[in-house]
Amino acid sequence: MEATLNPPAAKPPAKSRLRTWGPLALVAVLVALPLLPLPNFWIIQLNYIGIYTLPVLGLVLLTGVGGLTSFGQAAFVGIGAYTTAYLSVNFGLSPWLTLFVGLALTGLSAAIIGGITLRMSGHYLPLATIAWALALYYLMGNLEALGKYDGILGVKGLTLFGLEVGQQRVFYAVVWTFSLLACFAVIRLLDSRSGRAIRSLAGGSQMAEAMGVNTLRFKVGIFVLAALLASLSGWLFAHFQRTVNPSPFGLKMGIEYLFMAVLGGAAHVWGAIAGAGVVKLLEDQLQVLLPKLIGTSGSYELIVFGILIVLVLKYLPDGLWDFIDRRLPRPQRPVDWRDAPDLPARAKPAAGEVVLDVQAIRKTFGGLVAVNDISFQTRAGQVVGLIGPNGAGKSTTFNLVTGVLGLSGGAVRFRGEAIGGLSSRAIAERGVSRTFQHVKMVPDMTVLENVALGAHLRGRKGAIAAMLHTDRAEERELLREAERQLQRVGMGDWMHELAGNLAMGQQRLLEIARALCADPALLLLDEPAAGLRHKEKQALADVLRSLRASGMSILLVEHDMDLVMDICDHIVVMEFGTHLMEGTPAEVQQSPKVRAAYLGTEH
Numbered sequence: 001m002e003a004t005l006n007p008p009a010a011k012p013p014a015k016s017r018l019r020t021w022g023p024l025a026l027v028a029v030l031v032a033l034p035l036l037p038l039p040n041f042w043i044i045q046l047n048y049i050g051i052y053t054l055p056v057l058g059l060v061l062l063t064g065v066g067g068l069t070s071f072g073q074a075a076f077v078g079i080g081a082y083t084t085a086y087l088s089v090n091f092g093l094s095p096w097l098t099l100f101v102g103l104a105l106t107g108l109s110a111a112i113i114g115g116i117t118l119r120m121s122g123h124y125l126p127l128a129t130i131a132w133a134l135a136l137y138y139l140m141g142n143l144e145a146l147g148k149y150d151g152i153l154g155v156k157g158l159t160l161f162g163l164e165v166g167q168q169r170v171f172y173a174v175v176w177t178f179s180l181l182a183c184f185a186v187i188r189l190l191d192s193r194s195g196r197a198i199r200s201l202a203g204g205s206q207m208a209e210a211m212g213v214n215t216l217r218f219k220v221g222i223f224v225l226a227a228l229l230a231s232l233s234g235w236l237f238a239h240f241q242r243t244v245n246p247s248p249f250g251l252k253m254g255i256e257y258l259f260m261a262v263l264g265g266a267a268h269v270w271g272a273i274a275g276a277g278v279v280k281l282l283e284d285q286l287q288v289l290l291p292k293l294i295g296t297s298g299s300y301e302l303i304v305f306g307i308l309i310v311l312v313l314k315y316l317p318d319g320l321w322d323f324i325d326r327r328l329p330r331p332q333r334p335v336d337w338r339d340a341p342d343l344p345a346r347a348k349p350a351a352g353e354v355v356l357d358v359q360a361i362r363k364t365f366g367g368l369v370a371v372n373d374i375s376f377q378t379r380a381g382q383v384v385g386l387i388g389p390n391g392a393g394k395s396t397t398f399n400l401v402t403g404v405l406g407l408s409g410g411a412v413r414f415r416g417e418a419i420g421g422l423s424s425r426a427i428a429e430r431g432v433s434r435t436f437q438h439v440k441m442v443p444d445m446t447v448l449e450n451v452a453l454g455a456h457l458r459g460r461k462g463a464i465a466a467m468l469h470t471d472r473a474e475e476r477e478l479l480r481e482a483e484r485q486l487q488r489v490g491m492g493d494w495m496h497e498l499a500g501n502l503a504m505g506q507q508r509l510l511e512i513a514r515a516l517c518a519d520p521a522l523l524l525l526d527e528p529a530a531g532l533r534h535k536e537k538q539a540l541a542d543v544l545r546s547l548r549a550s551g552m553s554i555l556l557v558e559h560d561m562d563l564v565m566d567i568c569d570h571i572v573v574m575e576f577g578t579h580l581m582e583g584t585p586a587e588v589q590q591s592p593k594v595r596a597a598y599l600g601t602e603h
C-alpha cells in the first residue's frame with residue numbers, strides 16, 4: 001500500500017525565521033565587537049569566554065542532550081593544555097602540531113575512560129567522573145616532568161602565517177573562529193541520523209536499541225567529542241596564558257563548567273556561549289566586589305554561585321537560553337526531500353510464509369515462571385493476537401521475542417533463523433520492529449524526526465559526515481521515508497509538531513510509523529489501543545488492516561477485546577504464564593475456559 005504525499009508544506013511565517021536569524025545576529029555581534037574601540041580588558045574577557053565555550057559546548061552535547069553527567073570536563077582541558085605546553089617548551093614543536101597530538105591523546109584517554117565508565121548508570125557515572133577527574137588532577141600535580149604543582153612556564157604564544165596571535169584582537173579572531181565553528185558543527189550533528197540517535201539516549205536505551213541504535217557506541221562517541229572540544233580549549237588556554245599548572249583543570253573547574261552549561265541552557269548549543277559569558281563576567285565582578293563588601297579576600301564568589309545554582313535549578317531548570325528560545329516562534333523545517341529516491345527495502349516473505357516461530361519459550365524470575373512453554377506462529381499477512389488477564393505473561397513473551405529479556409528455555413525463530421539470545425538491536429536488524437506499552441519517544445524532537453529514528457539502520461552516514469554536511473542526500477532519503485510512513489498511518493499533517501505535544505492516540509500512531517520506517521517483516525504492537533478514544537481505536541484498526549493487506553505480519557498484545565476480535569486472524573490466550581488455548585476470534589469468544597480466565601472462575 002503506497003500513500004500519496006501531501007502538497008508541500010506552507011512556508012513558515014516571516015517571524016518564525018527569528019530563530020534562524022538569532023544565531024546569525026550573535027555571530028554578527030561577535031564579529032563587530034573587536035572592531036569597536038573596546039578596552040583590551042574586555043577583549044581579553046571575551047577571549048576567556050570563547051575558551052570556556054568549547055568545554056561547555058561539550059557538556060551541552062554530553063549532559064544536556066545525551067543525559068550523561070560529567071564533572072571531569074576540566075581534566076580533558078588539562079590534557080590538551082599540558083600536551084602542548086610540554087611538547088612546545090621541551091621539544092620546540094609547533095603548537096599547530098601539538099594541537100593534534102593533544103587531540104589524539106585526549107581522544108584516546110576519553111575512549112578508554114568512557115568505554116569503562118559509560119556502562120554505569122544512575123549516580124555511578126557522575127561519581128566515576130569525579131574519581132577520574134581527581135586522579136588526573138593529582139597526576140598533573142605530582143609528575144616531575146610536568147613541573148608538579150608549579151606547572152610549566154614559558155609557553156609561547158601562537159603564530160599564524162608568521163603573525164603573532166598575541167592575547168588580544170588576533171587571538172579573539174582565532175578563538176571565536178574555533179568556538180563558532182564548533183557550535184555550528186554540533187548543530188549540524190544534532191540535526192542528522194547520528195543526532196537523532198544521540199537525542200534518544202537521555203530517555204534510556206530500550207527504545208533506541210530497539211530502533212537499532214548502538215547506544216554504548218553513541219555514548220562513548222559524544223563523550224570523546226566533548227573531550228576533544230575540551231582539549232582544543234586547553235590548547236588555546238595554554239598559548240593564551242603562556243603557562244599551565246593543575247589548578248584550572250581540577251574538580252572545582254569541572255563543576256564550574258557544568259554550572260555554565262546548566263545556567264546557559266544545557267540542551268541548547270547557544271546556551272554554551274550564554275553560560276560561559278554570564279559566569280565569567282559575574283565571577284570577575286564578584287571577585288572585585290565581594291572582598292570589598294566583606295572586608296577580607298577569599299573566593300566568596302563560590303558562595304554566590306552555590307546560591308545561584310539552587311535558584312537556577314528551581315526557577316530556570318532549562319537555563320537562560322531556553323527562557324529566550326521558548327519565546328521565539330519555532331521555525332518549520334523546509335521540506336526538501338520529496339524528490340529523494342526510495343531507501344532500499346528488504347526482501348519480504350511470501351504471503352502465508354511462517355515469519356515468527358515461537359517454540360516452547362520459558363522465562364523464570366527467581367521462583368516465578370512468568371512464561372511457561374509457550375508456542376505459536378505468525379505468518380506473513382496475518383494478525384496474531386496475544387491475550388490474557390493481567391500478569392498472564394504477554395509482555396514478557398513480547399520481550400523474549402524482541403530480545404529485551406533472555407530466554408530461560410525454548411527457541412524463537414524469525415524467518416527460519418534462531419534469534420533467541422540475540423540483542424534487541426540484532427533482532428531489529430533482521431526485520432523485527434516494535435512499539436511500547438508505555439509510549440517511548442523523544443518529546444522535544446518533531447514527529448518527523450522521531451519517526452526518522454526508526455530508519456536508523458537504513459542509513460550509513462555518521463557524525464563526521466553530519467558535521468561536514470556531506471550526509472544531506474541520505475538525510476533527504478530518510479526524511480522522505482519518515483514522511484511516507486507518517487502518511488501511511490494518517491499522521492502526515494503532524495510531522496512538524498513536537499512529539500511531546502501529541503495526544504495519546506497520535507503518540508501511538510507515531511510509534512507505529514517509527515516501527516514501519518525500519519522496513520520490518522514482523523511488527524510487534526504492545527497494547528496499541530491503551531488510552532485511545534473510540535474514534536482513535538477505529539483509526540488504529542484501519543491502519544492495522546491496511547498493513548495486513550500489504551503483507552505485514554503483526555503480533556498484537558492487547559486488552560481491548562473489541563479491537564482484538566475485530567482485527568485478529570488468530571488468537572493465542574495465556575493465563576498464569578501458560579498457553580490456555582488458541583484459535584480464531586469466534587473460537588476464542590465461545591471458549592468457556594477463556595471466559596472463566598477473564599472472570600476469574602474455576603475451569
Ligand SMILES: Nc1ncnc2c1ncn2[C@@H]1O[C@H](COP(=O)(O)OP(=O)(O)OP(=O)(O)O)[C@@H](O)[C@H]1O
Nearest residue numbers: 365368369370388389390391392393394395396397
Ligand atoms: N522483571 C521481572 N521481574 C520479576 N517478575 C516479573 C518481571 N517482569 C514480569 N514479571 C512477572 O511476570 C508475570 C507476567 O508479567 P507480564 O508483565 O508479562 O504480564 P502481562 O500479561 O503482560 O500483564 P499486563 O497485561 O498487566 O501487562 C507477572 O507476575 C509479573 O509480576
